[in-house]
Amino acid sequence: MPNMVDYEKTYREFRHQVPEYFNFARDTFDVWAQDPNKLAMLWVDDFGNERRFTFKQFSELSKQTANFFNSLGVKQGDRILVILPRLPEWWVIYLAAIRAGIIFIPGTTQLTSKDIKYRVETAETVMVITDEDNAAKVEEIKGELPVLKHLVxxxxREGWLSLNEEIAKFSPExxxxxxxxxxxxIIFFTSGTTGYPKMAVHTHAxxxxxxxxxxxxxxxxTPDDLHWNMSDTGWAKAAWSSFFxxxxxxxAIFVHHSVGKFDAKKTLELLAKYPITTFCGPPTAYRVFVLEDLKKYKFPHLRHCVAAGEPLxxxxxxxxxEATGLTIRDGYGQTETCVLVANFPCFEVKPGSMGKPAPGYYVSIIDDEGNELPPGKEGNIAIKVKPERPVGLFKEYWKNPDKTAEVFRGDWYLTGDRAIKDEDGYFWFVGRADDVILAAGYRIGPFEVESALVEHPAVAEAAVVASPDEIRGEIVKAFVVLAPGYSPSEELVKELQEHVKKVTAPYKYPREIEFIDALPKTVSGxxxxxxxxxREWAKKLGKKK
Known part of the structure; x- marks a missing residue:
């Protein structure tokens, strides 16, 4: 039986309790650590190595690490940037920073030297912690960053303090x-689908x-689960489903540290081999999984699957x-929030829907003037922040009052996404506000067209955008990554166009289709x-849109 058995009742009655003082490491994590044998993590790598950590071990390691930070003069309120792959040390550092009141800034290992410099300068970061694969990127710009005092x-590596050697010198008290x-x-740099990343600040409670x-x-x-979240450590999703x-x-959390590119077969093999009970993967991973022969795999322990990052x-x-007997339950939220809308286990999934609002949030569809819209009308996804600010919403964009003011309007926080709510209270994603296509007076959301394309066996992934057109203003253009065994052709273009016309409203079909090897993605996928x-507007008109 799921933890939530009656959605309406839970949503109506749920209230968070927030104390005046709160420290997750002390007030939550250390409570579980009172059981010395309780498993916190099962870690594996590509070479068959396995490591197990109890809550007690992590608690003690994080205390040693907090002592080490303080010995360097890194204190409460200081910022540290942590760029690490899925190594156990990442979790130790995260806990230690919270424990010491030091502000933790995660960064993906895909960051360039320029990205790192931007983060250190804007957040005034006093310490960077990384691994040998990424250290050179930091060394390249270290001389330009007087604020950066410590390299760990x-x-x-010469010129760097070795984390594990240093923390061994300190007490676990x-x-x-x-x-x-x-x-x-915590400060998260937003993934920046448009413009420079902003610094979203989250608080201790x-x-x-x-x-x-x-x-x-x-x-x-539950305390008996082994949960695997595939997220990169640099993305807020790791905080959602690999930490808090x-x-x-x-x-307990299952962690797979891989040095190569994403391998669908390897991932499915691990899911079959280990007693993983719950699984969270990005839509991009599931899209590749379903191209595999799923009948070859059995997942005897798996009981619950979710996806997040973009609609599935x-x-x-x-x-x-059909292959596993399990329904993937989409969840929607942002770097700035916790889960906002989701398909919870106690109610039926409407495939393609985002689900219903999460307890603790009043989520609605509003127009540009802040008025709530009736079911069936497209509008802005917004969260009510007055009279009471919801628990889990970020505090502000640090050092950026203008951007903060842009997203808080009247009684609402605007997510920047657009959707429709149906008569049953389910939300249906349309797209980022900037992504909606205006073609000959029609408003077309890219997600619906992408979903139609992905239904065709030739399509592995698709992205749909507006392309300028003299007559219609804009037309729908699709960029398509083909599934193995298919090749680009004019015949296939026509076939895909006819397919979309049948699956969705005919006016939404892509008038242009371009086949590409890979879609551009943010570091979070x-x-x-x-x-x-x-790229499309520059090519056709020599300007940006």
């Missing part, structure tokens, strides 16, 4: 900083406590269900439609 490495609920704890909903109700976790969500519920196409949900759109 997982491994060994540490009194956690008595952090106020509203003190900043609101964000971890907000993820109680993520862990308990959407991921449906599972550990609030006392669940109905066809993918259907194929996965979201399709960068903006890049495709700007």
């Amino acid at each position: 490495i997982v491994g060994k 540490y009194e956690a900083a008595n952090t106020k609920s509203d003190d900043p704890a 609101s964000y971890p406590i907000g993820h109680y909903i993520t862990g308990k109700y959407w991921l449906d976790l 969500g599972p550990w609030i519920c006392g669940a 196409n109905p066809e993918v949900i259907k194929v996965w269900k 979201k399709i960068r439609r903006v890049e495709l759109r700007e």
